[in-house]
Amino acid sequence: MPKLIKNGSVIDDAAQILVLDETQAPEALSLPEGPVFVPLAVWQAHKGVLSDNKAVGVWLDSHESVDDLAEDLDSLSAVALNFPKFTDGRAYSGAALLRTRYGFKGEIRAIGDVLRDQFFFMQRCGFDAIQPKTGKYSDAQLEEALASLQDFSAPYQAAVDQPEPLFRRARRAA
Amino acid sequence: MYRYDSYDQKIVDERVAQFRDQTRRYLAGELTDDEFRPLRLQNGLYIQRHAPMLRVAVPYGLLSSTQVRTLAHIARTHDKGYAHITTRQNVQFNWPELKVVPEILAELAKVEMHAIQTSGACIRNITSDPFAGVAGDEYIDPRPWCEVLRQWSTFHPEFAFLPRKFKIAVNGATQDRAVIQCHDIGLELKRDAAGEIGFRVLVGGGMGRTPIIGTEIIDFVPWQHIITYCEAILRVYNRYGRRDNLYKARIKILVKALGIAEFKRQVEEEWAFGKNGPNTLTEAEVARVATHFTTPAYETLPADDAAYASQRAANPAFAAWTRRNVLAHKVPGYAVVVLSLKDPSRAPGDITDAQLDQVADWADAYSFGEVRATHEQNLVLADVKQSDLFAVWEKARAAGLATPTFGLLTDMICCPGGDFCALANAKSIPIANAIQARFDDLDYLYDIGEIELNISGCMNSCGHHHVGHIGILGVDKNGSEWYQVSLGGSQGNDTSIGKVIGRSFAAAEMPDVITNIIDVYRAQRLEGERFIETVRRIGLDPFKIGVYGDAAIIERKQHA
Numbered sequence: 001m002p003k004l005i006k007n008g009s010v011i012d013d014a015a016q017i018l019v020l021d022e023t024q025a026p027e028a029l030s031l032p033e034g035p036v037f038v039p040l041a042v043w044q045a046h047k048g049v050l051s052d053n054k055a056v057g058v059w060l061d062s063h064e065s066v067d068d069l070a071e072d073l074d075s076l077s078a079v080a081l082n083f084p085k086f087t088d089g090r091a092y093s094g095a096a097l098l099r100t101r102y103g104f105k106g107e108i109r110a111i112g113d114v115l116r117d118q119f120f121f122m123q124r125c126g127f128d129a130i131q132p133k134t135g136k137y138s139d140a141q142l143e144e145a146l147a148s149l150q151d152f153s154a155p156y157q158a159a160v161d162q163p164e165p166l167f168r169r170a171r172r173a174a
Numbered sequence: 175m176y177r178y179d180s181y182d183q184k185i186v187d188e189r190v191a192q193f194r195d196q197t198r199r200y201l202a203g204e205l206t207d208d209e210f211r212p213l214r215l216q217n218g219l220y221i222q223r224h225a226p227m228l229r230v231a232v233p234y235g236l237l238s239s240t241q242v243r244t245l246a247h248i249a250r251t252h253d254k255g256y257a258h259i260t261t262r263q264n265v266q267f268n269w270p271e272l273k274v275v276p277e278i279l280a281e282l283a284k285v286e287m288h289a290i291q292t293s294g295a296c297i298r299n300i301t302s303d304p305f306a307g308v309a310g311d312e313y314i315d316p317r318p319w320c321e322v323l324r325q326w327s328t329f330h331p332e333f334a335f336l337p338r339k340f341k342i343a344v345n346g347a348t349q350d351r352a353v354i355q356c357h358d359i360g361l362e363l364k365r366d367a368a369g370e371i372g373f374r375v376l377v378g379g380g381m382g383r384t385p386i387i388g389t390e391i392i393d394f395v396p397w398q399h400i401i402t403y404c405e406a407i408l409r410v411y412n413r414y415g416r417r418d419n420l421y422k423a424r425i426k427i428l429v430k431a432l433g434i435a436e437f438k439r440q441v442e443e444e445w446a447f448g449k450n451g452p453n454t455l456t457e458a459e460v461a462r463v464a465t466h467f468t469t470p471a472y473e474t475l476p477a478d479d480a481a482y483a484s485q486r487a488a489n490p491a492f493a494a495w496t497r498r499n500v501l502a503h504k505v506p507g508y509a510v511v512v513l514s515l516k517d518p519s520r521a522p523g524d525i526t527d528a529q530l531d532q533v534a535d536w537a538d539a540y541s542f543g544e545v546r547a548t549h550e551q552n553l554v555l556a557d558v559k560q561s562d563l564f565a566v567w568e569k570a571r572a573a574g575l576a577t578p579t580f581g582l583l584t585d586m587i588c589c590p591g592g593d594f595c596a597l598a599n600a601k602s603i604p605i606a607n608a609i610q611a612r613f614d615d616l617d618y619l620y621d622i623g624e625i626e627l628n629i630s631g632c633m634n635s636c637g638h639h640h641v642g643h644i645g646i647l648g649v650d651k652n653g654s655e656w657y658q659v660s661l662g663g664s665q666g667n668d669t670s671i672g673k674v675i676g677r678s679f680a681a682a683e684m685p686d687v688i689t690n691i692i693d694v695y696r697a698q699r700l701e702g703e704r705f706i707e708t709v710r711r712i713g714l715d716p717f718k719i720g721v722y723g724d725a726a727i728i729e730r731k732q733h734a
Contacts, residue, residue, distance in 0.1 A: 065413075086209070086212075086335070087212055087295065087335050088335065088417060089295075089332075089333070089334060089335025089336060089412060090412060090413055090417075092331060092332045092333075092334070092335070092412070093332055093409050093412045093413050094413075096332050100447075101447055115209060117196060117205075117209075117213055118334075118335075120331070121329075121331040121332075121334050121335075122331075124331035124332075125331050125332055141204075151188060151192045152185060152188050152189075152192075152329060153184060153188065154181050154184060154185070155185075155329060155331075156181075156185070156325040156326060156328055156329070157325075157326050157327075157328075157330055157331075157401075157453060158451070158452040158453045159331050159332070163452055164452050165326075165452055165453055166181060166325070167455075167456065167458075167459035167462075168452060168456070170181060172179050172181060172462060173179040173180070
């Protein structure tokens with residue numbers, strides 16, 4: 001079963017990421033069994049039906065805006081943000097906006113080209129679920145990669161995981 | 175200068191551990207080249223023509239003598255005995271081996287230094303006025319604000335993978351010495367009518383392939399809000415900056431595409447949420463940082479030291495050096511000394527390990543233990559007593575650091591170019607050295623007067639050629655190296671982008687080309703007119719005629 005880092009530990013995760021190929025229209029809905037993340041287009045075409053199904057989350061690609069989900073967040077338990085390449089940093093802003101602007105309390109999952117050296121930044125921006133591609137890391141490597149969540153113990157600036165900057169949290173020596 | 179507390183120290187120590195592990199995983203084959211590249215770049219490590227190149231951060235150009243000695247040690251132990259001062263006030267080593275880089279970082283961390291974010295698509299080293307704190311025209315010291323911004327931008331989790339690099343500069347003096355108009359964000363310190371400190375913010379300036387002068391986005395942001403305002407700009411850029419084309423990914427392209435009014439609207443909309451948030455600065459934090467930049471223990475001295483005057487009168491070479499390389503200081507009896515790294519026998523901006531050690535000693539003996547790096551690739555001792563100038567000059571001259579040409583033709587800005595840099599289209603150091611060899615007569619240089627000649631080996635413009643009074647750009651034509659010349663660029667308050675004068679030249683032609691340009695200036699100048707002023711008054715045509723001859727101009731006009 002695919003692995004997921006959730007709140008700092010590795011767990012099994014059965015959720016599927018539904019990806020439409022070019023021949024599939026979002027209007028033609030065929031959901032797999034069990035928990036699933038559907039593309040934004042599918043969500044928008046079927047949200048009347050899907051919003052009662054707690055097994056359904058939405059995933060956004062990096063060019064898609066979290067603003068387009070703003071009205072729907074109450075009926076969602078999870079949003080996944082895709083990193084098409086790990087150097088595409090748009091999802092960091094997306095996650096931060098979901099947490100701070102829209103007050104989203106559900107799961108925010110990093111999917112796609114997700115590498116351990118970005119875990120720390122992801123966590124700081126509000127991702128509580130991190131899912132490297134299946135096969136990217138062995139189980140042992142994934143356990144070892146948890147250490148990257150703790151790369152820095154006292155960051156300077158405010159972010160989602162630490163809403164106060166260091167200068168407000170600590171009495172610093174002059 | 176700023177000294178680390180336990181929090182600052184912990185962050186750089188943890189960085190060393192992180193990079194040590196990343197390097198280990200790369201060497202063990204657990205990280206691919208593509209995966210390791212952004213990690214090493216965000217730590218200033220390039221893979222260059224000969225070996226890795228490590229760029230060490232010198233925040234806003236300030237160094238302690240202890241730090242300079244560590245740089246000397248690294249140059250001696252891990253490099254080939256020299257270091258290079260960059261146009262972002264940083265220091266580069268050209269020859270370290272990848273596997274020892276974690277060790278170098280550990281040595282740097284011991285003296286409160288690092289290589290964090292000196293490259294990569296992130297917020298880079300904050301740059302500023304090399305004469306901060308001592309310049310007579312300074313109205314607000316930019317250094318505490320630079321440090322506040324440095325801490326905010328260090329490992330900012332949201333902005334570690336921007337579309338492209340992001341550069342911020344801060345100026346707090348009447349004369350802009352930080353090139354703020356050519357930065358992604360340029361910050362000009364100012365006071366409002368009530369005397370409160372704040373910032374005029376420029377956005378979307380930059381050099382590179384598409385040189386653009388920054389546009390004012392807001393005329394006053396109160397100091398409390400400068401971080402949240404910058405965050406709003408960065409967030410709009412991170413979300414909407416182009417990622418499909420490396421050459422169109424800088425914020426200047428986004429600002430241009432949207433127009434400043436629409437870009438500003440988006441920033442203000444974003445700022446409405448972040449303003450007054452937790453990143454709003456507090457008086458206590460600014461005061462804490464500012465205590466690191468207090469005035470050193472200056473002595474009460476006469477404005478003009480009598481011995482200094484007689485030393486100048488007795489020694490013409492010393493007098494010549496003081497006229498060029500010694501600048502006025504705001505405190506009576508003190509002076510600012512520019513130690514020239516433009517000795518014609520070396521690459522511009524290069525300094526040896528032995529010279530670094532000597533500079534550290536002079537800093538301790540004569541300048542409160544501090545040294546500054548300038549974006550024009552020199553070093554500065556900012557607080558020297560007039561009565562010590564002769565001793566400093568004698569030592570600097572013996573060490574080859576007293577070339578009396580600050581601000582003259584041969585005090586050029588020059589990137590490492592094709593000799594070292596994998597990005598370069600052409601070599602730049604040999605061009606610089608050839609021009610220095612041609613213009614080796616000091617009287618002639620003094621007669622030419624103040625002029626800025628900047629050389630870049632490629633469009634990335636590390637050598638700031640766009641804002642040189644004379645700009646030289648290395649270009650590749652069918653696999654051979656050519657040089658394009660532009661005139662009329664300028665940095666500072668009246669920043670302008672130079673215009674290309676015509677077809678490019680082979681390397682061997684360059685000294686003649688510069689001579690021809692200078693000849694036109696000397697023939698056409700009015701009494702007391704500097705080169706850039708003559709160019710602005712008479713335009714490019716007389717220079718084109720001087721360089722290409724009448725025929726080229728007539729032909730161009732016919733085709734126009």
